[in-house]
Amino acid sequence: MNAEIMNTKIEEVVMKAVQKALLATQHQFMDSGWLSLQDGAKYAGVSYNTFIKFRRRGLQVCEIEGIKRVSRKEIDRFLEDHSY
Numbered sequence: 001m002n003a004e005i006m007n008t009k010i011e012e013v014v015m016k017a018v019q020k021a022l023l024a025t026q027h028q029f030m031d032s033g034w035l036s037l038q039d040g041a042k043y044a045g046v047s048y049n050t051f052i053k054f055r056r057r058g059l060q061v062c063e064i065e066g067i068k069r070v071s072r073k074e075i076d077r078f079l080e081d082h083s084y
Contacts, residue, residue, distance in 0.1 A: 033072045037061070040070040044079060054078060 035043055041051035055061055059078045061070045 034062070034069040035072065035075075037068050037070060040075055043072060044075050057082070 037051060038048055041048045044051060044054070046054075051059075057078075058081075059070065060074050061068050063069075
């Protein structure tokens with residue numbers, strides 16, 4: 001096996017390992033119950049712009065040092081309170 005083929009194989013193995021680690025980290029965070037606003041919009045099944053309107057109508061968002069997160073429980077509560 002020449003060096004170029006070996007380097008390509010090594011890159012493939014490393015990339016797969018990195019992707020797997022990133023996916024595991026993302027799943028771990030998502031399982032914590034806290035979502036980014038973009039992921040919160042997806043969870044609620046609405047556009048990001050509509051989700052921002054939810055904030056103006058009372059959806060509680062946690063913001064620490066500029067990082068905004070919303071809990072799944074809060075989204076569920078908000079949707080339940082505003083259902084008819």
